Structures are given as C-alpha cells and as structure tokens.
Amino acid sequence: MVQPSLGAIISSVLLGSIGGFDSSPAPVANLTGIGQHRGTRLSKSISGFNLANPVDAWLGIDYALQPVGDRRFAPVEQPPERFDGVRDATRFGPICTQDKSYEYAGEQSEACLNFNVYRPAGVPLTQKLPTLVWIHGGAFSLYSGRTMDGGSFVASSDQPVMVVTFNYRLNSLGFLPSGLFERLGLLNLGLRDQHFFLQFLQTHLPAFGGDPAQITLGGLSAGAHSAAFQYFHNYGADEGAPLFARAILQSGAVTARAFPDVSHPRYEADFRTLMQHVSCDADADDEQQLACLRAAPIEEIERVSSRIYAEAESSLSWPWQPVPGAPRMERRGSRVLRQRSFHRLPLITTHTTDEGKYYTPGHLQTNDEFLRFWQALSPGLNVTDLAILNELYPDPAAHPDSRWARGSPNGTQYDRLSAAWSDMAYICPSRATAEATGGETWRLRFDTPGHPLEASGWRGVPHASDAAYLWNEPGVPFPEVAREYHAYMASFVAAGEPNKFRGEGAPEWPRYGGSEGARGGCAQQLVVSPGRTGTECDDVRVRHCAFWNDEERAGRLQK
Template identity: 30%
Template sequence: MRFAAAPIGELRWRAPQPPQDENDKGVQKAMAQPPQCPQALQGAADRNPFLANGTGGHGLHKRQSAGVAPTDTPINEDCLFINVQYPGNTVPSTKLPVLVYIHGGGYILGGANLYDGTFLIEESNQGAILVVMQYRLGLFGFLAGNEVEKNGDLNVGLLDQSFALRWVRAHISKFGGDPEQVTLWGKSAGGGSVLQQVIAENGKTSPQLFRAAIASSPYLPAQYKYDDKIPMTLYKQVVDGVNCTSAHDTLTCLRQTDTKALQTINSNINEAGFYGSFTFVPVVDGKFITRRPTKSMRRGKVNGQTLYVVSNSHEGDMYVNNATTPLSAGSFASQLFPTLKSKQMAEIDSMYKDLGSPLDQENLLVGESLFICPSYFLLEAFKGASYKAEFAVPPAGHLNDIPYGFPSSSEALTPVNFDNPAFIDSFAQSFVSVACYLDPNVKMSSTSITPPWSAYHPNNIEMVFNKTADNQPDIHPASSDIGLLERCKYWQSIGQITGQ
C-alpha cells in the first residue's frame, strides 16, 4: 500500500507528503510486492577516498553483497509503500500488538519483498500484526549539504520511516492493530534506523510512535553534520556527475535530472567507497537528528519504553576484504573513520594488538565499532528497561540470524544454519514476546526453551543463543564480555572524532 506520495520531481529530497490519491476511499488492490527503491552496492576500494591525508586509492575488487542480495524485484523511485499482514483471512476483532520492521542494506539497498511476516505471526499464536516499510535509499534518501538544507530536507530516508510510523498510528486499527502497542524492529541499517528513531527529536517525538524498540545488529557508521566536508564533497560529486555544475540552482537541476543518471552516479560513488562500507548514510541535520548519536544516547533521552538488542558474534567478517594484505588495526580504523588522527590510530593499535592475527583484528574492529558497541550504547540509553541477546550459532555472521524470523529471506540471504525447531521457536519468539508483552520471558508456546532472562544492567547478563558441538540447542545466560565493554567505552569516548 502507498503511504506517501511519489518522491519524484519537486518532491525529491523533501520530507514525505501524503499520497496524492488520499481522498480516494475506494477499495484498492494490494496483491503484489512493491518496487524497490533505487539500489547500490557497498564500497569496493582498497582505501577510503575521503582520507584526510589524501592517500585513498580506488582499486576495485569482486566482493559479496552486504546487507541484502539484489533480487529481480523491479526498481522505481516511486517506492514509498508499506506491507501489512494480519492473522487469518478477516481483520481481527480485537486490537493486536503491531511489529513494524525496517529492512537493512547499509541505507543503500534492500526492500520489503524479502520479509514475509507469516512465520512471526504464527509464532505469536496469531496474536500480532506485522508491518514492513520501505524508505528512500542511497543519494535519493541521504543526500546532504547546504543546498539540500536550504531548499529541501535532510535525512529524507529517516523522515520516510517516521512518516510510515505515523501512517501506522493513523491506520493500523483498520487492520486489527493497536496503535498504542507498536514495536519498531530493524536489522543492520534497519537496526541503525531504529537507533535513529529512538534518538529522533531529542527523544521527544509527539505523539510517541512506538512503545518498544528492537535493534538487531544496529549499524552506526560515521554520522557527520550535514555541512561537514565529506557530505559537502559528496554533494559536489553528485552535481558534477550529472552535469549540473554550471546550473544557477544545482538542487533544482538535480530534481530535473533523469532517475537513471542519478542512479548511475549513486552506484559509482558508493562502489568507490572503502571496501564493505556505505557512503550515503544519515547525517546530523540539527532538526530531526539534533546531535551525534553517541552523544544523544549518553543523554538518555529516548523514544520508547523498552529495548531489546541482539548482536551476532562475528558481525564484521563479511565487511573485510580477506583477499588483501591486512592493515594494522589503527590504519584499518582510519579507513572506516577517515577523520581519525595518529593518536587514536596508535591507541587502537594497542587496544587490538593481542586479539588475534591482523585479519582477526580487522574483523573484530568492524564488528565492534559499527554494530556491537552501538548495541551497548543503546542499552545504556534505556537504563534498565532493556534486554540483550547474542546470536552465536556458528558462523554467527552478520546476516545469519535473519532467516530465523523471516524464512522468506533464505533464498536471497543465507539459509537457517541450525534447523532445530525448539531453537528456532525460542529465538523467533523472543522478538514476538517483546512486541506483545514488552518482556522476552513471556512464553508464547511450550516449545520455547529459553531460560529466565534478566533485564540488562551494566556488566550484567545477556542471553546467548547457540548450539552444542553435537547440534543441540544451547540457550543460556552469560555475563557480558568485560574486555569488549572496555573497548566499547573507548569507541564511545572518541565519538566526536569518529563522527558516531
């Protein structure tokens, strides 16, 4: 279903607007998956082209797609659609809890088509509604700079998400959902989007659009102020790349540019980024996102009452090019965060030097700095009204947990790698229990084997979802890794330098 007007022409880089057919009250068919927003692939270069010392290279390497694999789903700039699934064939007579999902893909790829909610509705005992939204991606969703701020809107991809949540609040009761029982969930950049919505508007969004937040592997890259050097350079690259350089009003020129030309430069700029990274991402805009995320989270001003965070044991491995000679940890960190100085590079070298081979250090550094530590920053922000889990079934890579909640994603991502019904029910029901009861301890069925689960406090217990060597479920509480928490404190302490 359409939740916003087509963001084309004059509506490019403007906040989402109500559908233009809003007054059409007739029944409309909603029988097919929506077209995906324009897509791009992750960076493939040996070096970050935005390194402060200017030594960034542009060598390209074959690499796997990160986030979500491309599909044969049609691509269209008119892509602001929302999917709603409810139990049975008729709208439920009682108001049910609502689970709203934001797809991942590094803010540059992905779509709603991979996320069929049938299984999760079954896991809820037919007691929940599942909603999946789409939002503008890449330069279409996250172009920044002074010109966009003057005659448009920044972070329109995030504004799309907020607009979709307002659509849910206004209309979900027509599908049997309770607008006061909304849980927002996302994975990877979707989890990062949840983080952004949690801190949006200084945590004072009115009305509150969700009561619980679930962040799976929340992605938090460098998030610069909209008029910092890198966002401004990106804007110039887009303008130059579509021959708008000599235009009196470059943003008007971009709005008049053919989608295909914009999509070409979108792909080129993203692929020229450092291997495994994503170039067009949220910025600090001063309005919706008022300050750096780590600073906002330390203030503890959040939207939502309850938080559930899930990290995977090996988040970073798929974002590291193991076909090249590994850099030292500090040098590698400077590729992820090009504003790092030699002092921080030396500190990072020292912090990771005893944690395996250089490649092991790179894998760990990516996973911790971009995904795992942001999970703990969120936990700190919610101060006790939160739960933490770790998905540890080998290889426990960044995407391996998705098919446990969305079996429909298996073909495009990775299949379930531990096909044990009791384990699958227990892991999937943890999300549904939070959505329905704000507590993963509530058993949705007798098949759940998860032991009692304490709310998270600093250095406290988190639930580990793993398997034994002989392929039996191993779900148990464990203390947080003290060394990891210390490294996260370091990453938090240099947030002003990394831009996080």
C-alpha cells in the same frame, strides 16, 4: 577477499517474489480518507516453504503522495489521494530505486513509498493486535521491505500479532548530504519518510486490525540504526506521545559505526560527481541546481549513485548516509545517550558474535596497513588514540599469542581488523545502548551461523546471520534456533517482554542490569547458540568498549 557478499547471502534465503496464494481473499481494509484495499491469503513463505498457519496480507499499498516530478528530493507531507472502488493489494509494489545487482526480485521505481501488512487469517479486524513495524537494512542504499518475511513471522507466532514492512527512499534519492541540501532543508529524506509512515500508522493501522498503541518498532543493520534514531529522537521534549511502544535494534544503535557531518569532504566530492554525471552545474544557484536534479533521468541517477556506492564499499566509508544536525538526527547519538533525554520504552538490542566479517577488507597484511585503515576511516583519531588501539588489538604478525592470530584464507590483519571494526560499529554501541536505557532492556549475542557457507568456521557469525532466524525461516542451517529466537521476539511484540511466551524449554532472558540480570555485579545477556542457548556475563572486551564508547573520543569517531 574469499567470501560472499552480504547481498548474496540474503538473496540465497529470499529466492523470489512472494507465492503461495490460496483462493480465499483477505478482508477489505478501508483506510479512512483514502480508500479500500483487498488483500490476499498466503500459504507459503517468500522462500516457498509452507506456512504453519495461513496469513492475510495486504501488499504494495501507498502511504504518501509519491516523490516524483517536482516532489523528487522533497519531504513527503501528504497521504495518497482519495479514490473510489476497491484497489487490489495482492502483489508487492515497486521497490525504491537502487543498484539492480543487489535486490533479489522486483520492479524498481521512484514511486516506491508503499507498505505491506501481515495478519493471522481468520482473526476479525475488530480484534486490535500488537504489531511489529520493521525497517529494512541495506546501508541506506539497498533492499526493501520485502526482505523481511512478515508472513512467516506472523504464522509462526503462538500469540496473534501483526507485521508491517515498508519502503523508504534510498541512496542519493533519500540521503544526499551536501551543502545544497543543507541550505534547502532537504537532508535525511529517508529518515523523514520513516517518521511520516509511523505517523500514518497511528491513523490507519486500525483499518487492518492493528493497535497503534502497541507498535514495536524494529530493524536490522541500517534499519536498526533508523529505529534507534526514531527511538532516541525525543530529547525530552518531542511532540506528543511516542509513535511506538517498544523497539528491537538488531545489530544497530544510535552510536553505530560512524555518521560524518554534512560538511565531510567526501560527501561534497560525491555530490559533485553526481552533479557532473547528470549534467547539472554544481556552481549554479540553489534553485537551478535543485531543478536540474529533479529533471535528471532517473536511470542516470541510479547508475551514478550505484557506482559511487560500489567504489566506496570496501573502505566502509559509505556514501548516501543520514547526517547529524539534520531532521531526525538533530543531535549526535553519543550526546543523546549522555544526556539520557529520550522516551524510556522497553528495548531489545542484539549483535552477532563476529559482526565485521562480511565488511572488513581481507587483504591487509601489516600493522601499518591496519593503522592506515583506521586513519582513513576516522581521520579525527589522534596519535594517542591510535597507540591505544594498537595496544587493545595486538598485531598478530608481531604477537603470535594474539587472540586474532587464528588464521583464515585472508590477510594477517583480517581477524584483528574485523574484531576492532565489530566493536566500534556494532558490539560496543549495543552495550552503550543497554547501559543507557536500563530498566526494561534486554541484550542478546547471536552465535549461530546464518548460511551454509559459514560452515568453514573462519567466517564465524557475521553481520545479518540472524536475519532469517527472526521470522523462523525453515531454510536456515539450525531451524530449532529459528523457532527459539523467533519465540522470544514474538513474545516481546505480543507482551512487551521476551519471556512470557518464549519457547518451551527456552531459558529465561534476564533484563540487562535488572536485579535478575546482574549476577555477581555483572550485567547478563542472552547468547543464542545451537543447543547451548543461555545467559552469560557481558564482560568480554570491556576495555575495548570503554575505548569506543568514550564520551571525549566520540566526536573524533563521528558518533
């Protein structure tokens, strides 16, 4: 397929390890019951641009006893051990074990459960600030907390806010769906890491001058799916108060793409392949299997997990995923939305115009290949489902007037498949989220290219195009859009709504479905585009979203 990988796009913006330290240290943060950490002061972004204002940062701080040795493949349950003295927190910690060809920089380790804090320099720690806690994306298999430049986000904000980023276990180490792990209660370890960290922040965020009652939980892609799983987990009877006050779901949702049950045959096949290559007997008793996995060389686990992921990537049937019916996903997302059983917290949900164009395969040429792709991805779809799908997305080879007959360097079915998968995986789930949450909800379509390679036009505005715009990265193709987009998000973090501190001259962003956001009976969303940012009626592909969001079909789509 004639296009760069998503990893290459992200790496082109994030070129290396953090730099731009000056001689002034950040204040010492004292974590009660753990110890003191001295940070650093930043003057440059991760990509090497000068920050608008200096930022204090504490980097690479552990938030749990690390999941190594007998704690490999176990839920985290304890914070780090107490220590004396003052520890250095001026460099990033290791990232979680993953395919080494994807991450742009950094040491890898199983001992990777660490976090980073960014705060405006000079603001006393006694002033408790609203805080954005960001969950990184990467298909639950890749990247790390450092792929979000918290320093640039903080430095660019007109109002004092903080950013916290962190790592959680990835690929098979964090998400190993299997009968073994179902029986042992070890599913969804990565989601449980996230929840543990949110609990940790309720105690320790004040040490950095953050307000635990004013946390915005956000994420991109798998990070947004994760934030959605945490947001919608209440089911009307969660323990205590919410661990955050509001959320940003950037290209993600509780019903995003598909999350098969743990019993899916592909998961069991992946598990057995992993066991075979690390010399463990998948037919031994449960305790023997677990002991063998915990003793297996981490290098071999990484190698096999990465190979299985790479082999599945083009089919969009990713291995190493969270599964419903397990901790933090006890109910399917479609059921949660239908029952409306969740905390009603302010929410921003976004999507890009052409989400699927970094994912969908480009070699498909015929209608049969198009339908076979969907049968393989969602085996539960029946003959009627496929007939409706065929009618909603007309074959450009048979219908020259099809909106997906524009042409590209890829196969005949590329634009058609990209549109259908975009709707199924991201765009329609975002709409369903906004419709279910109502009230204090804002929806956005991002329509700005994120990388110079998208200038050819046929790539459109695909998934993650908005990543670096979030933190006002100076190196993006349209810096004025970065300033505008960041200001909306920073206002939401600071004030709980995106308009109070929006950029000068920026249009008001109406609530989705609110009185100001339902002109002529149509819900309004913001569209962010160079020189043309404004509101639009959210009425594009309504019939298509009715198909993908249908309650009766949700089970067949594994939503």
